[in-house]
Amino acid sequence: MGAAETGQGHAHVLHLERDGVLHRLPPEVKIAAMAAYTLVVVVTPREALWAFAGYAALIVAVAALGRIPAGWLAKRALIELPFVVFALALPFLAGGERVDWLGLRLSVEGLYGGWNILAKGTLGVLASLILAATTTSRDLIVGLDRLRCPQILTQIATFMLRYLDVLAAEARRMRVARISRGDDPRFLWQLRGFAAGVGALFLRAFERGERVYLAMVSRGYDGRMPAAWHATGVATAGQWVAAAVVPLAAATIAVAATVLR
Template sequence: MGAGHAHKLYRHGHSPVHALPPHCKLAAALAFVIVVVSTPRAAMWAFALYAVLLAAVAAAARIPAAFLLKRLLIEIPFVAFAVLMPFVVPGERVVHVLGLSLSQNGLWDAWNVLAKGTLGVAASVILASTTELRALLLGLQRLRLPPLLVQIASFMIRYGDVITDEMRRMSIARRSRGFEARGVRQWGVLGKSAGALFIRSYERGERVHLAMVSRGYTGTMPVIDEVTASRAQWRNAAALPLAALCICLLGWTL
């Protein structure tokens, strides 16, 4: 399995969370997100407890709060979408803020998106911060994800940096010839650059495929490492989703 280099989200460490097998962490994160999404939006206290659980996991993984908060900025587009919901969602406009009439249903929907989206992103960031890309791919394979999807993800990770470097070289070549994208008139050049990048990437993919076939590739990648997990490790990984499930059940009953 390729892509052994560390990604930018990964934070090297020797914590108990880092030591868990990748498929255990993947299953725990997925189960946690499902429980969070299933929680009624009116149970605000439940989401606060979910945040406490994630904070405890981050503390156990020795992830600084600044590191986690900085990477939560990726959800800014969702925040912008949620901010607009009180203005566009139909419903009774009984809430007034700064002279603006806000939809009550829109406010609840905005809270629902923000709370569940933030918790889901935080869980994903913690997962990525404690698991290398190579381990994530092995974990997906261990969880019996279709092998073709695992291979596609592996190639995307391995050659994403290659394509990024190609884009950087093309940008340097344009600037060295005095090109600067200042307006609509330069869009044609950028469009041609995008087309050239696509052709180069396609040709590189063909060369890589021919090289793999010449080395015996038949559609499946060999498994270099076999990851396993003990019952104790599964219990440790299940602690987060099980605690969240108890909170969710209380949210539906109270």
């Protein structure tokens, strides 16, 4: 299969080509480990400040093991910037008891709330980025399928990855055709033409989907992807144990933080 067919062609967006330990792990163990780690972080009391330092140390260790540059992570973590702004505004907007800091009257509840959003959100984003950096888009879907994620969701994601570039290329061709006929999407009164183009693209995508589905059914498709699509090996017991180290360490930190409150 070609890259466009398997989804490998879309791996360049967040995936880092490396030959490291994390990259060689089966996708299902990495997904499970990331989900367990994130769950532990979320349930940790916000007052346990030192626990979040331990979680951050785990993230740094895993990123180093996966040979993921700090600058690469920092640049892509900017996606959470709107939440950071909201977290920084909470100490000024929230009510309740207030404290003085550098001449500012800050809400204690707002400080804890902002810290809670900032710490847990950042750790969750970094964990997700590490997973994406060490796992191709195709393997992510394979891992979800092995973890018994609903088939309808994994198959929708599969076809989206396979035909995203096709639809993007078609949208570019339609845009060039509109511009060559005098359309300029910068002007508000030409929004109607843009909307018509979006509608036409939807109809073409729907018709292509119908044709693809009929072609698949005629070739024996029964609602599940063929076994050849799951070409990567399934996880061994040792790999599950290795992947469990990080969430178990995070759980240990969480238990200690709860006991020492």
